[in-house]
Amino acid sequence: MNRLCCVFTTVALFAPGAASADCKGGPQDQWASVEEVKKVATDHGFSEIAKVILEDGCYEVVTINADGKIVGVHFDPITLKLEKVEEPR
Secondary structure, three states, X not given: OHHHHHHHHHHHHOOOXXXXXXXXXXXXXXXXXXXHHHHHHHHXXXXXXXXXXXXXXXXXXXXXXXXOOEEEEEEOOOOOOEEEEOOOO
């Protein structure tokens, strides 16, 4: 029983969104363009950009790190503040 409880706790802690970025979203007419997000990501050193998607009110830049692993980098869509860098997959 204790083992099962630990498994459920672990799944809850690492479920998608459990450690989400703190993006507020806001009016879409105030959002930066995808090209602007790509430039900011490049300025932060994330040069190999695979795609840009929306996730939880943030722009998520999907990039490849130096080890060839996929990394999601989250930016606020209005301020372009770096909100979160996911663990490499």
